[in-house]
Amino acid sequence: MVTARKSCLGCGLVLVLLIPLLWIRYRTAWTATPEVALANGRQLLSHKRVLAIAAHPDDLEWYVAGTLRRFVESGAEVEVIVASFGELGPNRNGSPDLASARKREQTAAGEIIGYRKIRFLGLPDRDVSEGDALAEGVKDAIEEFRPDVLLTFDPDFPSLPYLHEDHQGTGRVVKRVWESLGGDRPNLWFWQSRRPDTAVDTSDVIETKVKALSAHESQGLGQGATRARGFNSRTGEYVGAAFAESFRMAAPVKGESSGQ
Numbered sequence: 304m305v306t307a308r309k310s311c312l313g314c315g316l317v318l319v320l321l322i323p324l325l326w327i328r329y330r331t332a333w334t335a336t337p338e339v340a341l342a343n344g345r346q347l348l349s350h351k352r353v354l355a356i357a358a359h360p361d362d363l364e365w366y367v368a369g370t371l372r373r374f375v376e377s378g379a380e381v382e383v384i385v386a387s388f389g390e391l392g393p394n395r396n397g398s399p400d401l402a403s404a405r406k407r408e409q410t411a412a413g414e415i416i417g418y419r420k421i422r423f424l425g426l427p428d429r430d431v432s433e434g435d436a437l438a439e440g441v442k443d444a445i446e447e448f449r450p451d452v453l454l455t456f457d458p459d460f461p462s463l464p465y466l467h468e469d470h471q472g473t474g475r476v477v478k479r480v481w482e483s484l485g486g487d488r489p490n491l492w493f494w495q496s497r498r499p500d501t502a503v504d505t506s507d508v509i510e511t512k513v514k515a516l517s518a519h520e521s522q523g524l525g526q527g528a529t530r531a532r533g534f535n536s537r538t539g540e541y542v543g544a545a546f547a548e549s550f551r552m553a554a555p556v557k558g559e560s561s562g563q
């Protein structure tokens with residue numbers, strides 16, 4: 304009994320020490336002041352040809368639709384890749400053919416935001432980063448569209464709590480392709496980062512974002528739209544905006560200068 308109690312005390316002590324360390328490591332913490340974050344956001348918005356790469360229908364609208372709408376309003380051309388149809392769900396309205404339904408929903412959301420083109424790759428849901436298909440799709444899009452900036456999930460410092468292998472896997476694949484492109488490659492920014500350094504003020508476009516989110520009927524994102532408002536208003540608080548979306552700039556590849 305005494306030994307068991309001692310070891311429990313030991314466990315407790317380890318936990319007491321571990322929890323703050325884990326919190327410091329995994330919490331979301333800005334790495335730029337609000338002024339620098341907003342300046343980085345303006346730099347991001349100065350691009351003219353934007354390619355955003357997501358795993359599932361609704362990823363773009365949830366994480367970056369405000370920023371993509373601001374790009375569209377500034378006259379930039381926005382193309383997106385949606386790697387899978389998200390056929391494994393959830394399926395909140397009992398759609399008999401979820402893949403087709405989600406494709407339609409993504410198309411409708413894209414029309415609301417103003418994507419010039421949606422490239423559906425049709426890769427298997429929850430397996431999008433397996434094999435070479437996603438990398439090939441990204442390379443083809445870069446070759447055809449010639450973007451000056453890429454946006455995707457943060458593969459290295461994803462913000463908690465929502466982690467998904469397809470999300471961080473997509474980020475890993477895009478980063479790998481980007482690193483292989485050499486000197487005159489597009490710039491790269493990551494969303495869903497717990498080390499953000501870039502903020503885009505989305506106050507003027509939040510209603511458009513919410514409308515695009517609610518197009519994803521099978522995902523029940525009417526309710527999600529309320530969550531998105533809360534989430535984006537917390538991001539906005541840091542930079543003194545009603546609503547904002549956050550990003551992390553990709554670090555320059557070793558041996559090359561940043562160019563950003």
Ligand SMILES: [Zn+2]
Pocket residue numbers: 358359362467470
């Ligand atoms: Zn997703």
